[in-house]
Amino acid sequence: MELWVGAVNLGCLYAFMAMGVYITSRIHHFPDITVDGSFTSGAALSAFLIISGCDPLLSLAASFFAGAAAGSVTGIIHTRYKIDGLLAGILVMTGLYSINLHIMGRSNIPLLNQVTFVTYLKGMNPGLPEEIWTAAILCCVLLVFWLAVSLFLKTDFGISMRITGNNPTMAGANGVNTNRMTVFGVALANGFVAVSGGLVAQYQGFADIGMGIGTILVGFASVIIGESILKSRSVFVTTLSAILGAIIFRLMIALALYAGMNPIDLKLLTALFVLVTLVISKYISSNETRRYPVLKIIGNVFSTRKPVYAAIAAAVIISAAVFTYNILYHKKIITPQKKWKIGVLQVSDNGLLNVTRDSLVNELNKIGYIDGNNCTIMLENANGDLPTVNTILDKFLQEKIDIVVPISTACAQAAINKVKDIPVVFATVANPFIIGAAKTEKDHLSNVTGVYGWVPMDETLEIVREILPGRLKIGSIWDPAQTNSVFNVDNLKKAVDTYDDVEFFGATITGSSEVYQAAVSLVQKKIDAFVLSPDNIVYSAFESVVKAARTKNIPIFISDVERLPDGALCALGYDYSISGVQGAHLVDRVLKGEKPADIPLEKYNKRTLGLNLTVAEELGIKLPTSLIDRATVIYDSKGLHNAAETSVDAAVKKRIVLFLFSEHTIMEEATKGIKDELTESGVLKEYNISVDLKNAQNEFTMAQSIVQDIVRQKYDYIISLSTPALQVAAQGNKKIPHIFGAVTDPFRMGVATTASDHLPNVTGVATLQPVETTIRIMREIFPKANKIGIVWNTSEACSEACTMKARKAVAEYGFELLEANVNSTGEVMDALRSLLNKKIDLFITAGDNTVLLALDSIAGVLREKKIPYFTNSPSDVEKGAFLSIGADYYEVGRETAKVAIRVIKGEKPADIPIKDCVPEKMYINRALAKEYGVAIPDSLFKKAEKVLN
């Protein structure tokens, strides 16, 4: 019964708001979003005045004027400045958010022990159950309200107002100042909405900055539902429909919850309900009634002439539905005795709250309370909708639960206001004293007890000072709408005040999208550390803070150990799971007979101190050993684990970065060679080394960023592959030992003048193309050939080196080298043809990237002319080359790794001369040989690694 009466009461309170929305949307045809703000304004002002000692009914009058003021601002913006109505409403609503916060002074004002209209009602109660008495009085008040508004709309003034909305041109032509009339209408409507807000705040026992969100939707739904049920267009009926719509809406929600619907689906249900109502009403008035006589009957009932009958019929139908559900529901419960009924409620689906809930349930199970066996554990979630919290509590009361367990401050507040006779054990409430649950741990409400604890921000600050001694600037980010956050930040500020050399900088946010900018602004103020108190929004956007802090290597101190791996340096806080565990034990004590009044409130008894060693290394911060000893949780490369398991040398770890410029089969082979050599030598295990791979994807800017990052991250060793990688790394890094591989000519790079005279931190393996060998083999196969053609790009250093070698070699073997230069791949074919005109016998490409891109075309042309094509990349044979000799890059990789191992073992790079390493690999295309009619000596075939047939 409480559920339904509670819903009716809430509906009555919201009916004032529905009337306001009716006036703006139906009379002025003005979609007024201001209501989301003015609803809260009404609540805020009323609550504020009440705690200042004002009479609750007078406070409602003040609320009315506050709402009217807000509405008139919207009206003026719209009519005078010709700004679109929707936009005007949004502007005012947004501004009201700040104003409301100012009015309240904080994000939540509890009205628990204050005199509200509820108190007055109680005083007048002749003995009826409280909720029913409230319902009766509210209905009477609404009756008067309805008549007053309807009569007002029938006065000359009211008619003028209606005509202004109905036909502004005509109104103007008849002497109505339409602008003024609109402003008046919107102001009046918002005044009603604000009164509604004040009433709801007094009824539920607190005013909260977020309680207005979604008001416009509820208002629209109420008006539409009302219109679909009562069809007449007369003034009295339409105003009544708005009121009824509000009440039916709340009943509908109660029904849904009662039937076990998940509050997540509430909004969907609202939309569906409105849709169904609209569609049915359309069907009733159309010709479809012929096909469905039932509809006709319903339609007759709801017809224009008998609105009162329609209202009665609606009430009958709803009650019938309610009773049916009641019966069905109770029929399902014919199971054996369920001993205890435990109702657990949380305000939203938030990680921390979920942790508490889960540990609570687990601990209850451990103690012996198993859901289904000897108790029913009802888990409910309001999904962020505050009025739903009340409805869920109503549901609990209806179900006659034995104990309520609210998780989070908002639920605790609502519970202690509503639930007086049943034990309440709260969990994960930061500060129960400011919500009125208790004065001290022992002196608290008689039916309430629980587990609480706020973060010891002063201790956090001490740890910050331990790690960063001296003058300190700390920065913090929080959402001023969360009472807990404000409370914690105040504690932090107080702690800061006790030190002369610590300065506090703060940035407030209202949503997760603002967190990054807030963090950046603090970074720009040159803070030394971030100190973040538990705040739902900041934690959900924690990565943004990490990103901003990384730019200047600023350490982050948080209160939530779960987030430690995500980039914080240190976390000092309470383990939320302990809240659930302690809570479960309190529940057990109460259910076993102890009175909550005799159980003092408990503080969380388990604290955690977490340290992130990886981050410490990255930031170059040496954590004091005393601190590490005190830590309960450590995060390092092994992951998050309890401190007891940490081994001493885990902190001492070395890292190698393997830096590639681009992806290429050659690089892949070399990388494999390096990895194999490193692993097989056992040096990785011995020296506890990890290897990271970084690839610049063939872009210089990317390469430069990577090198900067490498330097910043303070890797212990760099191994680079390919010439550009060597170049960029040598430029950007002067300290970290650097071993290069797969580089053709390090000398041209400026890295070295001779093998032993090179940059002190750089050494490695040079691999020139085996040009000489190629030409030797050419002579072996073609004793009579004369002219060798080569195309190369003068800007490629590697190419130049190879060509120079070629010139030397051809002289030695009695060839003539004909060269053609190109600047881009497009010119290659022309260059080739020019050489063909000069009647070359053989053609060679020596590691020139530009020319190699045209390999297929070159191979095709040469094949036509039957001119053998020699290259230095073995895989080219598959693409049409005649014979290829190249370096075996896998071996190159292994050689490079060998040099690296020498450095790891302690040799200085300056002392290691650059090694020349050209392990050769030969591939032959026998099929082409046959085609050209060339005989290749068998000895070569034997040496060849691969032969294509």
Add this chain to the structure above:
Amino acid sequence: MIRINNIHKKFNPGTLNEVYALRDCNLHISEGEFVTIIGTNGSGKSTLLNAVAGTFQPDSGSIIIAGEDMTFKKDFQRARHISRVFQNPFLGTAPDMNVAENLHMATMRGKIRLPRIGLSSKQRNCYKAQVEQLEMQLEERLDNLIGTLSGGQRQALTLLMAVIAGPKVLLLDEHTAALDPKSAAQVINLTKKFIQKYNLTVLMVTHSMQQALELGDRTIMMNRGAIIDEITLKEKKRMTVDDLIDKFSELRKTEKLTDDMIEELRREYV
């Protein structure tokens, strides 16, 4: 009664959509006079009416009505003295309110709107009598919503509302153009009846050559924002529709009208 002095009005000045709607219009209308206005589309007829009604303020010039300088007064401020009937029969009445309430609005014009609730029986009888004048059997339907009436009935009601408020000036903006011939004839008759009964000063825009010749004391012709000619009552009495057309040709000779416009006028009016 009405003095329009040197009115200029440009809409959307300086943009691509600039329209020079009224060029130096001058018009004096004495009390009780009935002036009709004719012209091609876009000649500024309705704009002139709007200027008098106060829908917009002119760029320069002045408008004096009943001795008062109304140039900068808004439309609802002038509504006490000026009544309008629009071309669109749906513009003059409020569709979601009933006949009685609409009439009530008209009588309230210019007076302070008190929070008196509803209509007394005296008022209702008064309105009933007024509506009987229309001879459309609307007196039975005082509580019907305007939205249920036809265009002709609404226009007639608008006309009635316009005159019972006791205005000094009546502005009619092609008020029969959107009606079927029968309703149009009814409304014109009512117009004549009311004008005589209340001795109103009237400014009427019309598209009908017949109306222009039949009604009113003077007819002025507008083109491209300016008043180009005037035909007095005497001249009108002697004129037929063909004569009017000839007049147009004559004007063309003085280069006030182009061939296209004359063709347009011929098409429209004949």
